[in-house]
Amino acid sequence: MTAHPMPPSPLLQVRDLRTWFDTFGGVVKAVDGASFDVGRGEIVGLVGESGGGKSMVGYSIMRLIDPPGRIAGGRILFDGTDLCGLDERALRKIRGREIAMIFQDPMTALNPLYTIGDQLDEMLRLHTGLSARERRLRCIEMLHEVGIPQPEARLGNYPHQFSGGMRQRVVIAIAMIAGPRLLIADEPTTALDVTIQAQLLRLMKHAVEKRGASLILITHDLAAVSQMADRIVVLYCGRIVERGRARDVIERPRHPYTRGLLDSIPHQGLKRRRLSQIPGTVPDIRKLPPGCAFAPRCPMAAPVCRESAPNLVGGPSGHAVACHFPLEAKAA
Amino acid sequence: MFGYVIKRAFQMVLVLWAVSVLVFVMMSFTGDPTYMMVPLDATEEQIAQARRLLGLDHSHLTQYRLFLKNVLQGDFGRSFVFRQPANSLILERLPATLEIVFLAMAIALVVAIPLGVYAGANPKRAGSHAVMAGSLVGISLPGFWVGMVLIFVFAVKLQLFPSSGRGPTQEVFGIRVSFLTWEGLRHIILPAVTLSIGTLAILMRIIRAEMMEVMRQDFVRFARAKGVGQRGVLFRHGLKNALIPLVTVFGLMLGDLIAFATLTETIFAWPGIGKLLVDSIYRGDRPVIVVYLMFVALMFVVVNFAVDVLYALIDPRIKIR
Ligand SMILES: Nc1ncnc2c1ncn2[C@@H]1O[C@H](COP(=O)(O)OP(=O)(O)O)[C@@H](O)[C@H]1O
Ligand code: SF4
Ligand SMILES: [Mg+2]
Numbered sequence: 001m002t003a004h005p006m007p008p009s010p011l012l013q014v015r016d017l018r019t020w021f022d023t024f025g026g027v028v029k030a031v032d033g034a035s036f037d038v039g040r041g042e043i044v045g046l047v048g049e050s051g052g053g054k055s056m057v058g059y060s061i062m063r064l065i066d067p068p069g070r071i072a073g074g075r076i077l078f079d080g081t082d083l084c085g086l087d088e089r090a091l092r093k094i095r096g097r098e099i100a101m102i103f104q105d106p107m108t109a110l111n112p113l114y115t116i117g118d119q120l121d122e123m124l125r126l127h128t129g130l131s132a133r134e135r136r137l138r139c140i141e142m143l144h145e146v147g148i149p150q151p152e153a154r155l156g157n158y159p160h161q162f163s164g165g166m167r168q169r170v171v172i173a174i175a176m177i178a179g180p181r182l183l184i185a186d187e188p189t190t191a192l193d194v195t196i197q198a199q200l201l202r203l204m205k206h207a208v209e210k211r212g213a214s215l216i217l218i219t220h221d222l223a224a225v226s227q228m229a230d231r232i233v234v235l236y237c238g239r240i241v242e243r244g245r246a247r248d249v250i251e252r253p254r255h256p257y258t259r260g261l262l263d264s265i266p267h268q269g270l271k272r273r274r275l276s277q278i279p280g281t282v283p284d285i286r287k288l289p290p291g292c293a294f295a296p297r298c299p300m301a302a303p304v305c306r307e308s309a310p311n312l313v314g315g316p317s318g319h320a321v322a323c324h325f326p327l328e329a330k331a332a
Numbered sequence: 333m334f335g336y337v338i339k340r341a342f343q344m345v346l347v348l349w350a351v352s353v354l355v356f357v358m359m360s361f362t363g364d365p366t367y368m369m370v371p372l373d374a375t376e377e378q379i380a381q382a383r384r385l386l387g388l389d390h391s392h393l394t395q396y397r398l399f400l401k402n403v404l405q406g407d408f409g410r411s412f413v414f415r416q417p418a419n420s421l422i423l424e425r426l427p428a429t430l431e432i433v434f435l436a437m438a439i440a441l442v443v444a445i446p447l448g449v450y451a452g453a454n455p456k457r458a459g460s461h462a463v464m465a466g467s468l469v470g471i472s473l474p475g476f477w478v479g480m481v482l483i484f485v486f487a488v489k490l491q492l493f494p495s496s497g498r499g500p501t502q503e504v505f506g507i508r509v510s511f512l513t514w515e516g517l518r519h520i521i522l523p524a525v526t527l528s529i530g531t532l533a534i535l536m537r538i539i540r541a542e543m544m545e546v547m548r549q550d551f552v553r554f555a556r557a558k559g560v561g562q563r564g565v566l567f568r569h570g571l572k573n574a575l576i577p578l579v580t581v582f583g584l585m586l587g588d589l590i591a592f593a594t595l596t597e598t599i600f601a602w603p604g605i606g607k608l609l610v611d612s613i614y615r616g617d618r619p620v621i622v623v624y625l626m627f628v629a630l631m632f633v634v635v636n637f638a639v640d641v642l643y644a645l646i647d648p649r650i651k652i653r
Contacts, residue, residue: 112649122558
C-alpha cells in the first residue's frame with residue numbers, strides 16, 4: 001500500500017479525547033485518551049461492552065456532555081474545525097445539519113406530543129430556508145425513503161401510532177433529512193426485534209451511502225458491525241484497545257479483548273447470547289487497576305501488564321493494538 | 333365526543349342533586365334561622381308568623397320537595413335578608429369573584445412557569461434552590477396574613493394601592509369588570525396577589541419536578557441533537573410534556589382558589605360571592621348559602637369537564653370517552 005496520492009483529510013479526527021465526570025466518588029474517566037478517524041463516506045464501528053464509554057464518545061462529538069461531565073482534553077476536528085472550541089450558537093448549526101445522532105430506544109426518542117410530520121419538519125425549519133410546501137414534500141420523500149408506507153397520510157400521526165421498528169425508521173428519517181455529513185447511531189437496533197435489526201442496519205447503510213455521508217455505528221454487537229463497517233474501533237473502559245480495518249480486526253484480532261468479543265459471537269443458526277465467553281465483568285471505571293485495565297480478565301496477563309499500561313501502537317495498514325503481548329497474526 | 337358530553341351532563345345533574353340534598357340536610361341541623369330574622373323583643377306570635385312567611389313551618393321533607401320543585405323552575409328561593417332571588421344575588425357578585433380568581437391564576441401561571449422551568453432545567457443551580465425555598469415560604473404563609481402584610485406595606489405605608497373595595501367597573505358583554513381601568517386595577521392587584529401566593533408556590537414546585545423528569549427523557553436529548561435551541565428544548569419540548577400532569581390538578585387548584593377567595597374577599601372587602609357567603613353565614617341567610625354551595629359544585633363539574641377536554645387537546649394519546 002503506497003501513501004500517494006495524498007488522500008483527502010478525514011471528515012472527523014478525534015484526538016486524545018478525554019471525557020471525564022466529576023463525581024463525589026472521584027473522577028470517572030468515561031473516555032480517556034481516545035483517538036480515531038472517520039473518513040468521508042466511511043462506516044466506522046465503535047464496539048465494546050456496555051459501560052465502555054461508547055455513548056460518551058458519541059455525545060462528546062455532539063458536544064452534548066452535561067455536567068458533571070466535561071471534555072477534559074483532546075480535540076474533535078470536524079472537517080478541520082475543532083468542535084471543542086465552538087460555542088452553543090455555532091454548535092446548533094452543526095447539530096442536525098452537519099452531524100446527526102440517533103439513540104437506542106425508538107420508543108422514547110420521539111416527542112409524544114407532536115406529529116412525526118412536525119418533528120421531521122422541525123429539522124427543516126431549523127436548518128433550511130425551504131418554504132412550507134417544499135418542506136412538506138421533503139418530509140414525504142424522506143419517509144418514503146425509510147420505508148414508511150403511505151407517507152403522506154402518516155405525516156399527521158403521532159409516535160404512539162407506530163411500532164418500535166417504524167419509529168426507529170422515523171428517527172432515521174429525522175436524522176437524515178437535513179443532509180448531515182456524519183451520522184452517529186448509538187445502538188440503534190439494540191432495543192428491536194432481531195429480524196428488524198438487520199433491515200434497519202441495511203436501511204441506515206443505504207441512507208448514508210446514497211448521500212456520501214459517514215456513519216459511526218456504536219454497538220456491543222460485533223457481529224452486526226463486522227458486516228457493515230469499513231473500520232472498527234474497540235473500546236474498553238474508556239480506552240481504545242484495538243483499531244483497524246474491519247477485515248483485519250475481525251479476521252486477525254490482535255487484542256485479547258477483541259478476540260474474546262469475537263469468540264462470544266454465536267455461529268450462524270445458533271441463538272444469540274450475551275458476551276459470556278470473557279470471564280469476569282467490566283471493572284468499576286473509578287477503580288481501574290494500574291496497568292492494563294483488561295488484566296484481571298485476560299488469559300494472557302503477565303506481571304508487566306499489572307504495572308504499566310500498554311500504549312496503542314500502530315502496525316501496518318493502520319491496525320493498532322494496545323497490548324504488551326498482541327496476538328500473533330494468524331497466517332492468512 | 334357526543335357520548336362523552338352526554339355522560340358529563342348526566343354526571344353534572346347527579347352531582348348537583350347530591351349537593352342539594354347534602355346542603356339541605358346540613359342546613360336543617362344548624363338551627364332555626366327565624367330567630368336571627370326577628371327583633372329581639374318579638375312575641376311568640378310574630379315569630380310564628382315569620383316562620384310561616386319563610387316557609388319553615390313545613391316538615392323538612394316538604395321543605396326539600398318545595399325547594400326542588402322551585403329550583404326546577406329556576407327559582408332558588410329568596411334571600412331572607414335582601415328580599416331578592418338568591419341566585420340573582422349570586423350571579424350579580426360572581427363576576428367580581430371570577431375576576432380575582434382568574435387574575436390570581438394568571439399571576440400564578442405567569443410567575444410559576446418560567447421559574448419552575450428554570451429551576452427544573454437547572455436543578456443544581458443556586459437559583460433553583462432559591463425557587464424551592466421561596467415556594468416553601470409561599471406554601472407555609474397563611475393567606476390572611478399575607479393579605480394583611482400587603483395591606484400594611486402597599487396600602488398603608490407606601491399608599492400605592494387602596495386597601496379595600498372594588499373600585500370602578502366597566503361593562504363588557506353585560507359583565508361588570510374592573511381590570512380595564514388603572515383605578516380598577518389598583519383595587520384588584522392586592523387581593524389577586526394575596527389569593528395567588530399559595531397556588532403559585534405549589535404550581536412552581538410541580539412544574540419544577542415535572543421538568544426535571546422530562547429533561548431526562550430521550551426525546552429531549554434527541555431534540556438537542558437536532559440542533560433545537562435552549563428555549564425550544566425547554567418550552568416546546570420540555571414544558572408541554574411537563575404540563576400534562578399539571579392539567580390534571582388544574583381543576584382542583586381552581587377550586588381551591590374559589591374556596592380561598594372567601595377569605596381574601598373578606599379581608600379586602602371585595603364584593604364577590606365569597607364575601608356574600610361569609611355575610612350570609614353570619615346572618616343565617618340560608619337560601620344564599622344553599623345557592624352558593626350548589627354554584628360552587630357546578631363550577632367544579634364544569635371546570636373538570638374543561639380540564640378533560642384540555643387534557644385531550646394537549647396529549648394526543650388521550651381520547652376522551
Ligand atoms: N452522569 C454520569 N456520572 C458519572 N459517570 C457517568 C455518567 N454518565 C456516564 N458515566 C460513566 O461513563 C461510562 C461510560 O458510559 P457509556 O458511554 O454510556 O458506555 P457505553 O455506551 O459503552 O455502554 C460509564 O461507565 C459511567 O460510569
Ligand atoms: S496488556 Fe496484558 S493484560 Fe492487557 S490485554 Fe495485553 S496481555 Fe492482556
Ligand atoms: Mg451506550
